[in-house]
Amino acid sequence: MYEIYYFYRTIFRSIFALQFKITCDMKIFEKSSVRNLELKNRIVRSALWMCMADKDGHITPQLSNVYENLSKGGVGLIITGYAMVDPNDRPNPGMMGVYDDSFIDEHKQFVSKIHANNTAVALQLAYGGSQTNHPDFQDKVLFGPSAVTNRVTNITPKEMSKEDINHLIDSFARAAVRAQKAGYDAVELHAAHGYLLSQFLTPYCNRRQDEYGGGIHNRARIIYEVVAEIRKRTGDDFTIMVKMNHDDYMDAGEGLELDEAVEVARGLERAGVDMIEISAVNETSGKGVGPARTKIHKSELQSYFLEPTSRIADSVNIPVILMGGNRDFNRLQSILESSAIRYFSIARPLLCEPDLVNKWHEKPEYKPLCVSCNGCYRKGEVGCVLQEKRMQKAKN
Numbered sequence: 001m002y003e004i005y006y007f008y009r010t011i012f013r014s015i016f017a018l019q020f021k022i023t024c025d026m027k028i029f030e031k032s033s034v035r036n037l038e039l040k041n042r043i044v045r046s047a048l049w050m051c052m053a054d055k056d057g058h059i060t061p062q063l064s065n066v067y068e069n070l071s072k073g074g075v076g077l078i079i080t081g082y083a084m085v086d087p088n089d090r091p092n093p094g095m096m097g098v099y100d101d102s103f104i105d106e107h108k109q110f111v112s113k114i115h116a117n118n119t120a121v122a123l124q125l126a127y128g129g130s131q132t133n134h135p136d137f138q139d140k141v142l143f144g145p146s147a148v149t150n151r152v153t154n155i156t157p158k159e160m161s162k163e164d165i166n167h168l169i170d171s172f173a174r175a176a177v178r179a180q181k182a183g184y185d186a187v188e189l190h191a192a193h194g195y196l197l198s199q200f201l202t203p204y205c206n207r208r209q210d211e212y213g214g215g216i217h218n219r220a221r222i223i224y225e226v227v228a229e230i231r232k233r234t235g236d237d238f239t240i241m242v243k244m245n246h247d248d249y250m251d252a253g254e255g256l257e258l259d260e261a262v263e264v265a266r267g268l269e270r271a272g273v274d275m276i277e278i279s280a281v282n283e284t285s286g287k288g289v290g291p292a293r294t295k296i297h298k299s300e301l302q303s304y305f306l307e308p309t310s311r312i313a314d315s316v317n318i319p320v321i322l323m324g325g326n327r328d329f330n331r332l333q334s335i336l337e338s339s340a341i342r343y344f345s346i347a348r349p350l351l352c353e354p355d356l357v358n359k360w361h362e363k364p365e366y367k368p369l370c371v372s373c374n375g376c377y378r379k380g381e382v383g384c385v386l387q388e389k390r391m392q393k394a395k396n
């Protein structure tokens with residue numbers, strides 16, 4: 001039934017898009033809104049863990065300064081680095097926390113500094129499970145869809161009981177309510193890259209025989225339930241976003257693939273999600289690849305998830321964000337005009353130049369300095385090595 005609906009809708013949309021283009025081209029630098037979210041432009045800062053929170057996840061002045069500075073740089077929406085929703089689960093050291101009410105006040109101050117610069121902000125919520133790099137969490141009991149040993153960390157998680165699943169749903173929902181109380185415009189659930197919610201979608205990690213395993217909507221059920229609980233507790237005036245893979249990039253039969261990802265995106269829309277950011281790669285595959293590609297030397301290598309993201313955007317009514325290797329403003333503008341993709345997220349170039357979007361506003365042909373070397377992904381605090389070298393040189 002849905003297939004027929006989406007088939008006719010795609011044809012209708014294509015005809016409409018042709019007519020629409022003639023009369024009203026969308027622009028990156030135009031205002032838009034998604035539920036309660038008011039955006040001054042269509043550029044989003046994709047989540048970046050900065051490794052700058054304190055050992056319990058509290059916001060440090062250094063972390064707050066990074067975000068305040070970023071909020072002056074022109075980006076329409078900032079998605080924070082991932083924040084832990086449960087103190088017993090930490091995918092990485094130095095990540096933010098939102099696992100109890102003591103966090104609300106500091107997040108309030110944090111959000112108000114970003115809002116003061118007319119920039120919207122979403123808190124990314126995550127549970128890592130067996131995908132943890134945190135040295136103190138290797139021996140803890142960590143949740144997984146099934147007790148399958150993680151190929152990268154070698155951790156065997158505890159297969160979640162129905163009670164554990166309810167606990168997890170409650171942890172995400174409580175965290176979202178705290179985010180709402182702190183004044184965030186939205187939350188984004190991290191259901192990509194091989195963290196726990198993403199592992200439920202991955203057949204290799206999810207071998208369950210109950211209603212949370214098997215077919216794609218069973219494997220996605222936990223995410224739908226988290227979304228429904230957040231919607232129930234935050235009401236109609238709060239934006240819920242999800243970051244999900246379009247493909248796990250695993251061996252045949254092991255990972256989530258595009259056809260099923262399209263189904264998940266449709267299911268998320270039905271569950272009440274307002275916006276989806278499309279990524280890829282299950283880092284637990286052990287293949288050593290991640291969503292942040294290096295060597296984006298040629299323009300053909302930019303915006304590297306364009307085709308699958310476009311297909312997902314064609315399949316749903318909610319706005320979809322194109323992520324990964326977005327480096328050329330004019331190209332993004334033409335993608336906006338020629339596809340159903342409505343927003344563009346950028347991560348590494350904003351470490352190098354937090355004011356990149358202001359630069360594009362003045363000069364659309366401006367080329368970002370980021371060379372996608374992944375030097376930012378290092379032990380300790382995250383930062384742009386290129387920029388640091390440049391500043392060091394200027395000092396000498």
Ligand SMILES: Cc1cc2nc3c(=O)[nH]c(=O)nc-3n(C[C@H](O)[C@H](O)[C@H](O)COP(=O)(O)O)c2cc1C
Nearest residue numbers: 046047048049081082291292324325346347348377
């Ligand atoms: C240092 C670093 C930290 C990251 N932290 C997160 C994170 O907390 N949550 C997330 O969903 N993605 C995270 N990512 C992935 C980015 O959001 C983004 O998907 C990826 O870098 C590709 O976009 P880009 O080409 O614009 O950098 C991180 C990437 C890097 C390099």
